[in-house]
Amino acid sequence: VKVFRQNMGLVPRNPEAGMAFFSWQLRLGGWFISYENGKSAVSVKHAVKCLSVCMWEVSPQREPGSKQEPDGSSCLWSTNNYQLWEAAVNRRKEGRLSEEEEVPRLDKRRGAVLLHFCVCDFASFWRKRWLWEVAWTATGLVSLMGTEHAVASLPMEGAKEELVDMEHLPPKVSRWKLASYSHLRLVFSACDLIVPAARGAVYIEALKMSPGSQALLISICKSLDFLLGFIVAKASDMTRTRWGRRKPFIALAFPIAIISFIMFCSPALVFQSRGNELKPCSHLTVISGEDSCQSMGNETLAACLTAAFSSGDLDEWDQTISDTGQDHINSAGLMVYFAVFYFGYYLFGVTGTIIPYNALGMEMTTEQRDRSLLFGMKTACQFIGYAMPVMLQVWLNSFLASDVPLQYSIMSLVFGAWAAIGLAILLMVITERPISVPAVIKPAVPLVPSIRRLLANKPYRWYMLLNIPQALCALLPPSLSSYYVKAVLQQENVVSMTTIVSGIFLFAALLSITPIVWLANRYGRSQVLCCIMFQYGIACSCVCFLPAEFMLSFAAFFYFLIFCIGVGTVASFVLVEPMLNDIVDYDELLSGERNEAMFTVVETNLSQLVEIFGGVLPLLAMQAAGYQANGGCACGCGVDCMKEVGMPYSRWHCPSDIGYSCMGMLTSKLIFGDPTRAAPCTRQNDAVQLVIRVFFGGLPAIFAFLMIIPAMKVDITTTLHRAILNEIQLRAEDPDRICTDPLTGLQVILPTNTPPDLFKEHYSTWERRMATRAQDVLGKLKQIIGGQLFISFLVGVAILVGCSVSNDVTVATLGSLAMAIVFLIVPWNIVRLRLLVRSKPSDIPKPLAEDGTPASVAWAQEGLGIGRPADSMPSQ
Template sequence: MTNRTASHKLTLWQKVIYGSGDWSLSSFTTIRALLYTIFLTDVVRLNPGLASFSALIGTAWDAINDPLVGAINDRVRSRWGRRRPFLLLFAIPFGLGFLLLWWVPPTDSQALKMIYVTLAFMITDTLHTLVNVPYLALVPDISRDYDERTSLSGFRVLFNLLATLVTAVAAPTIVDEVVRSGASSQQGYLLVAALFGGLATIPFLVIPLLIKETKTALDEPEKIDLRKMWAVILRNQPFLYVTGFYSLTWIAFDLVTRMLPFFAVYWVGEGDSLISRPLFGQDFALESLAMGGLMIVSLVSIPLWTTLSARLGKKKTYIIGMVFWIIVLSMLMFVKPGQVSLMLILSALAGLSVATASILPESMLPDAVDWDEYQSGERNEGLYFGAITLFRKLSGAFAGFLALQALNLFGYQAPPEGVTVWQQNPSALTAIRWMTGPFSALLVLAAIIVAWFYPLTRQQYEEIRAALDARQKPRSPSEDANRFLS
């Protein structure tokens, strides 16, 4: 066993370097969330109902690989630590995995298309897990301070939002420009995948070289038991609450993100798939401008929310941000065809709440890990972050399932190949509007209700942290942890 350095302050550059890892994760998830649904329906031309089940099948694999990778990662013993070897080994395969999602199989068979989409989803998701779980699990291994963890989360969110901004603005516009040049949409999507996949490899090669894990007292790992892993997760009350409102928040965000291209093209753009507006002498796709405005406001508002969190606490600040989001989502129903400016204004206002949703729930996760260590004497951060990665992906998969099922049930019709202006049927337009606005607002309301009952305060956490730091034997269990939640 080795001893852990109790006090370890990170430099500003280390925080920046760590945060850059979220560029890779965010660029991957942003492209998939924003464009993959409409790519499947309009480019792959896969029936929306079949496409929705492809995501669910892939998620079933998630239920195995996410916690399993977390548990395996906790068992790693090397001079490089537990997390860094994973990042070095899987950085390049993760980047190459971008290309798998955006290739159209050369067949007219709906069954073969569904099989390929399902396998591509599973493979790329596994590669994502192999870098995502160790990256997230680094936080408790490099910081023990309540506010420093919030700061780390802030840098992660900074790069997350920056990557989302660049990807959301550039990707749809690149695809549209490729189509305008006379090439196919498929070629446009592959170009986007190659560009952002290459960039995604860089942070995960740099982080392991410049940030070291602090040494932790660890016993020899026990045999991995999936039932035990879920038992550990279910005993952690703060983690369950965070998981609840975290998942509901991201189901809402992912649903809006997946429906946005349909809302922009078929409702606001009245069926013009190449609808754009000029900015700084360059035409940008409407969905690019909408997501770009949202991300810019999110980036600018990060200091506001971190300052407010320091004064009011994480829970109250989160609830304030979500109430505002409900108002904005509800107002989307008042946007009429052709009202581009109103759509862009509401998208920008939503950015205030997206920053809140990004920073605060994730900054609560390491606190829940420490609560479990205080109660049980065990550190299972890899397991927990593997689980939260699973729930994040479940949220995205469920949002995709809802979006595609709604399109299928209300008669969505993909445009003929090569057609760039297509009038969608009225029932599908109604589903697109309701799923983008009011239905997503109801999900956010449910997240607020769950967050209201989150039990761990700043004072309680600081008492737990002080007790953990004072222990001579990190594995020594506490008998009175539950009093902090009584």
């Protein structure tokens, strides 16, 4: 690479320009030649001399196509290589080229691409934007992103037009890589949609697991998995292999998650009733059509059933039945099966795979445009993944409507195989971004200071307050839609209407992604998010308060409300997730390190904690209100009566109603009783219906309105984000530079990560201040931390004793929720106490806490790394 720079005579007039080009020479090792033009050119195709873009005359005079410069010199502008070559040939013929300007064999170099590097006139260069990979400051100084990046940016030969805006620039990450990364999100979404649905349709409705027992198992599994996410994130950040630091975790954990997913969705193959003797008249069950019932003479199914009623071999259709098989499946084996594979799916899938996967996406690109494209594709794949199980289940339900558990077994096999293919594609296509040498040799920051620094990040605290209601808004309506359709709208073919609701929901989500992104780019993420969540809250309120009769009479209005809920859900994903990426960049400015995995694990575990409450509390409330699995029926509403009670001709088998029909299908005509009566397996009492309404529509409406407050606080605008990236880049070029925080206007002093500073960051401000008041500072700190640890143990023991003594599922479930918090506090204090035990009195930094500094200021200075305002900082 040959760089032609301005004449040294211009350096006294613009010393910063000279310093900039000296930096070029040091970074690229280029060979320099002088011109009196203030411009520079780079030969890309050949590392040889070439003429400058501007051909300057020895004596000031004007030529055709030239313009007069303020200093009296003239310039022939030749931005086209062919024109430049012709100009050089003419000058050579006229003998007007000096030996300095002569370039041998110029005609063989006419394919070289010349790039402008304006040093003296920043504005004219900025209008051209010849090279995006070079960042420019407001003073016109060029700042490279590093030698490798600069050299990689130069092969732009063949460019026929100037790049006038950033939208025309090619992405730095290929579309194929973006698609390969986003494709795995599609499979995750399909699994995330199937697992909660299988919990209700298979385990509760078909296998008769009580909602309280399932809530207990969910809370225990989630609580155990809750702590492991922090370990996975820290291990992923510290891992250094030739394959990267994220891909090894994905490659090892995801296959186990796939196996757990398939087994979790297929319990009916192991536990569902089998071998029941077929009841009388089963040989007369019609499989060819409804009209055959009346064409079988004396041997018709109706006559056979009537004779069986008289002989006592069968119960009459309206006879009260004491044994409906409600508890024959609710066994310890089923609960163990549920716990093992549910825990395996979330441990190796959500924790072991999702955390490194999300961190990998944050590291793929730093460009705002590519990042928006990446997360736009990821969100699109996410909702396409939600749509795939819906479409597959519509097809399966067309011929397996009476056997819903078998539908979920088939879907788990299909998407399990798809997940394996997606994993292989990601591992083969995606290459992790190399880690810079300082990141490798720098000692790792311990877990406690890392988390404290994250929590000291003010935009991130607002983001967490935004993420909690957002997670609940995204969780509650989809997970309770089948209960709403079955118990509130009382639809026997639950799968059919639920798939319609899900299809409209996903259609709204996919249709609204592009308009939401356009509105966010035009008006800002926060403003658009607030407006969309407001309409989401209105729609959920209507679903909660409007009666079922109104919804069924005006089905179009009900589907319109579902459409609005779908738009609000996708907006929370499209607009909220990019905010975290901006916050990660802001954290890099404050801490000097990239902590994508730590941010991901905090967000993921926060979502898991929210999911514990959001997934468990509705089940507990439903059981407390008197919910009965499948309406108290042994079969019906998607549970096969032939497998359960040996009646292939029964649509349902309930305590006070047996739906005898010709074929036993959901659409079969009933032989006895009112043929238009509702299926008893859809009936729940008023209290249960109220609980479902509140959790399906009422609470999401409240959470949507609550999202508006933090959404207005967390926004980092495009201008602020560019300023943050610019400060990070300038500090990368000059490690001694003290950056300015664009959000606060304060100077940023990076954490030193020295042992004394890391020791202080293990303990909060009030803990350190209490310790400094004692003579034995180390002993006092041990008392404080040990006391907190002892209280945590006591609380945990009290919870366990209370759960065992009460022998109540609800108490045990609430105790498990409390234990999730204890599981966080106990290891946190163990790590801090361990540091104190290993320390000596001489290891205590002095001063440990500044008594004259307010707690909030001390926290900001130590955790956030922010010093005094820029105008009051001493020069360094």
